[in-house]
Amino acid sequence: MTDHVPIITVDGPSGAGKGTICQLMANRLGFHYLDSGALYRLLVLAARRHTVDLRNVESLVVLAAHMDIYFNMNSEFESQVILEGEDISALIRGEDIGADASTIAAHIEVRAALLSRQRVFAKSPGLVADGRDMGTIVFPDADAKIFLTANPEIRAKRRHKQLMDKGKDVSLASLIEQVKERDERDMTRKSSPMVPAHDAVIIDSSHMSINGVLELGLDVAKKNGIHSQ
Numbered sequence: 461m462t463d464h465v466p467i468i469t470v471d472g473p474s475g476a477g478k479g480t481i482c483q484l485m486a487n488r489l490g491f492h493y494l495d496s497g498a499l500y501r502l503l504v505l506a507a508r509r510h511t512v513d514l515r516n517v518e519s520l521v522v523l524a525a526h527m528d529i530y531f532n533m534n535s536e537f538e539s540q541v542i543l544e545g546e547d548i549s550a551l552i553r554g555e556d557i558g559a560d561a562s563t564i565a566a567h568i569e570v571r572a573a574l575l576s577r578q579r580v581f582a583k584s585p586g587l588v589a590d591g592r593d594m595g596t597i598v599f600p601d602a603d604a605k606i607f608l609t610a611n612p613e614i615r616a617k618r619r620h621k622q623l624m625d626k627g628k629d630v631s632l633a634s635l636i637e638q639v640k641e642r643d644e645r646d647m648t649r650k651s652s653p654m655v656p657a658h659d660a661v662i663i664d665s666s667h668m669s670i671n672g673v674l675e676l677g678l679d680v681a682k683k684n685g686i687h688s689q
């Protein structure tokens with residue numbers, strides 16, 4: 461008999477605040493953190509570096525199964541992503557990689573190849589899993605499920621602020637367009653579309669503080685038997 465590993469899934473569109481909330485929750489609970497979007501982004505970067513065409517699904521599947529990746533939490537509890545020994549955390553955050561990740565994520569074969577690479581994160585003392593299909597496909601038996609959303613304009617504004625803070629001047633109107641395009645692609649794909657699990661608690665973060673969302677998330681976890689240390 462194996463010990464039960466508690467799992468909290470947090471799904472939802474880009475910019476809803478999943479990454480921040482999941483890392484804070486994992487930190488508070490002392491759990492592992494899975495950034496599943498980073499796996500799709502990593503696959504895009506690995507394909508670019510190995511000159512694999514993003515339309516070549518067969519080669520993407522091989523790369524997905526074999527790419528040499530490693531996730532690490534640094535001392536500030538930020539997730540670091542290592543590809544072939546190099547810290548590429550910042551490199552995979554670009555809008556272009558996000559859009560390509562969303563495109564390759566539509567292939568059922570690519571999703572299947574990444575499935576086992578996501579499930580290995582379910583280790584004691586527990587896992588907070590961040591993505592689009594964590595509660596529906598990857599961890600359907602998760603203890604607590606959250607679907608975190610926010611309206612597209614607010615999500616684009618948050619992203620705009622992040623980019624401006626980094627000295628990158630991008631038009632807000634084009635970001636709103638990109639956010640809507642990515643939502644549309646992620647929600648309408650045939651394979652594992654982004655939808656709330658039937659047993660997920662829906663949280664709209666549009667007008668909430670990070671702390672407010674965190675407390676609500678921990679409350680959902682608690683109601684499902686998962687307690688902060």
Ligand code: DC
Nearest residue numbers: 474496497500561562565591592593
């Ligand atoms: O969460 P993110 O923005 O880093 O994800 C990038 C893209 O990867 C997203 O637009 C769709 C895809 N993705 C997915 O299909 N399933 C997941 N569980 C996570 C991400």
